[in-house]
Amino acid sequence: MRDIVATIQPEQDEVVRTELDVSVCVQGAPGTGKTAVGLHRAAYLLYAHRSRLQRTGVLVLGPNKAFLHYISAVLPTLGEVDVEQTTIEQLLTVEIRAVDEPDAAIVKHDARMADVLRNLVYARIGRPEQAIVAPDESYRWRVNQHEFEDMVAEARADATAYLIGRERVIARIVAALQRQAEARGQNCNAVWLRRMARAATPAVDAVWPKVKADEVLAELLSDRHRLAEAADGILSPQEQEAIAWPRPRKAKSARWTAADAVLLDEVAALLERGQTYGHVIVDEAQDLSPMQCRAIARRSEHGSITVLGDLAQGTTPWAAQTWTEQLHQLGKPEADQIALTTGYRVPAAVVELANRLLKPLRVSVPPTISFRSDGELSITRVDDLAVACVDAVGAALTQEGSIGVIAADDQIAVLADALKAAGIPAVPPDGDGRVAVVPASLAKGLEYDHVIAIEPADIVEAGPRGLNRLYVILTRAVSRLDVLHTRDLPSQLEGTGT
Numbered sequence: 001m002r003d004i005v006a007t008i009q010p011e012q013d014e015v016v017r018t019e020l021d022v023s024v025c026v027q028g029a030p031g032t033g034k035t036a037v038g039l040h041r042a043a044y045l046l047y048a049h050r051s052r053l054q055r056t057g058v059l060v061l062g063p064n065k066a067f068l069h070y071i072s073a074v075l076p077t078l079g080e081v082d083v084e085q086t087t088i089e090q091l092l093t094v095e096i097r098a099v100d101e102p103d104a105a106i107v108k109h110d111a112r113m114a115d116v117l118r119n120l121v122y123a124r125i126g127r128p129e130q131a132i133v134a135p136d137e138s139y140r141w142r143v144n145q146h147e148f149e150d151m152v153a154e155a156r157a158d159a160t161a162y163l164i165g166r167e168r169v170i171a172r173i174v175a176a177l178q179r180q181a182e183a184r185g186q187n188c189n190a191v192w193l194r195r196m197a198r199a200a201t202p203a204v205d206a207v208w209p210k211v212k213a214d215e216v217l218a219e220l221l222s223d224r225h226r227l228a229e230a231a232d233g234i235l236s237p238q239e240q241e242a243i244a245w246p247r248p249r250k251a252k253s254a255r256w257t258a259a260d261a262v263l264l265d266e267v268a269a270l271l272e273r274g275q276t277y278g279h280v281i282v283d284e285a286q287d288l289s290p291m292q293c294r295a296i297a298r299r300s301e302h303g304s305i306t307v308l309g310d311l312a313q314g315t316t317p318w319a320a321q322t323w324t325e326q327l328h329q330l331g332k333p334e335a336d337q338i339a340l341t342t343g344y345r346v347p348a349a350v351v352e353l354a355n356r357l358l359k360p361l362r363v364s365v366p367p368t369i370s371f372r373s374d375g376e377l378s379i380t381r382v383d384d385l386a387v388a389c390v391d392a393v394g395a396a397l398t399q400e401g402s403i404g405v406i407a408a409d410d411q412i413a414v415l416a417d418a419l420k421a422a423g424i425p426a427v428p429p430d431g432d433g434r435v436a437v438v439p440a441s442l443a444k445g446l447e448y449d450h451v452i453a454i455e456p457a458d459i460v461e462a463g464p465r466g467l468n469r470l471y472v473i474l475t476r477a478v479s480r481l482d483v484l485h486t487r488d489l490p491s492q493l494e495g496t497g498t
């Protein structure tokens with residue numbers, strides 16, 4: 001990203017300087033400066049509300065590590081370093097050791113899982129079956145069964161989190177015991193209160209047990225009976241089957257997936273309240289699942305949020321179709337929705353090509369209008385992609401600037417080898433070097449002076465939402481875009497090449 005401070009436009013500045021208490025959602029076509037606006041907003045808010053935000057914190061969430069590498073170079077130049085920058089995966093701090101089948105991931109990312117998990121956690125609370133008796137030297141203080149039942153019911157009704165509810169029951173029991181003891185002239189000091197809490201704990205454990213998030217989720221995914229109970233009327237039997245583990249596992253030996261990490265975060269929040277931030281900035285927010293949105297909503301519950309994204313660049317299976325729906329999931333339905341349409345990155349010839357893909361993407365977004373009439377576009381049918389790629393990179397190296405070779409993920413190794421064999425050092429997208437070889441799945445949010453896009457038909461066919469992915473890739477070029485293909489171009493781009 002270039003330094004835009006000097007040239008920031010009024011429509012961008014309006015977003016940057018929106019008041020701290022106001023949440024905003026920016027639908028920004030490619031290269032309209034969403035990321036730049038988000039980072040300037042972080043800097044502006046920290047400047048204008050430094051003491052408040054130093055207390056409450058600012059969180060910037062980006063889509064992947066390559067993107068963070070890219071923005072971490074920019075934020076300190078804006079004069080601000082007190083910002084936590086991370087990806088949603090890193091935020092959730094669970095070691096990811098497995099990958100879900102696509103149908104399992106879709107169920108796990110669905111908002112209905114929140115109800116399943118709530119049922120699961122609260123199903124642990126039972127009914128007291130006996131009174132609590134706390135021996136105290138020559139006395140035996142009592143909370144009878146009915147009182148105990150009422151305390152559990154009341155704590156359940158007002159508790160904001162499961163473990164807080166449990167603590168509340170213990171506190172009520174101790175208070176009741178204290179009233180009895182004081183009525184008999186006892187001095188109830190802190191040591192006495194702690195002793196009474198210990199005496200009450202076994203009875204509370206039996207009714208409202210302590211639990212850990214990983215144990216709760218491992219049990220859900222291991223035990224089909226428990227899953228059926230918690231998901232009754234919420235998930236279909238097929239959906240339950242899709243997420244159930246083939247063999248039971250304990251939490252310690254569980255191999256968690258990225259979607260499990262989001263579920264663990266939801267369970268952890270059902271158990272205890274987590275950290276919140278004064279302001280959260282989320283980039284590429286169109287790609288968040290409803291469950292990921294909930295994780296972010298919890299962290300910005302007492303603060304505001306800046307949502308940045310482009311519905312046309314949605315590449316996940318759960319990508320948002322409308323901002324109204326996504327803002328609802330993010331807990332900020334009242335956020336101001338603003339559209340940025342002037343593209344500063346992508347030259348007009350390239351924008352025109354990419355805009356051809358908008359209609360079939362079936363999202364309602366205004367097309368980009370390029371600010372730039374310079375730039376070059378070439379679309380060439382070639383015989384051998386690796387050979388043509390090496391030639392194209394060689395030619396690009398005679399001009400100034402960064403070069404990104406972007407291809408379907410499974411072609412990256414072949415292209416990197418071909419460049420290496422030709423003596424051209426190439427780095428991955430988060431590496432430092434003039435030529436980067438970028439898997440299509442990691443191209444989002446990045447930009448290069450010269451982009452060489454390899455075999456659009458393969459990019460489109462590599463997975464669901466392939467056309468959205470192609471749209472992302474075509475819009476990464478700052479000055480020049482070469483499209484190389486051996487196969488026919490996707491029909492929307494037909495008639496554009498040689």
Ligand SMILES: Nc1ncnc2c1ncn2[C@@H]1O[C@H](COP(=O)(O)OP(=O)(O)OP(=O)(O)O)[C@@H](O)[C@H]1O
Nearest residue numbers: 002007008009030031032033034035036344345445
């Ligand atoms: N007002 C401006 N004047 C000049 N350049 C700008 C301006 N705003 C943004 N840019 C430049 O345009 C490019 C794109 O900006 P940025 O990466 O923030 O866009 P984006 O909307 O996040 O793009 P995408 O969604 O495609 O990733 C960057 O090089 C940035 O420096």
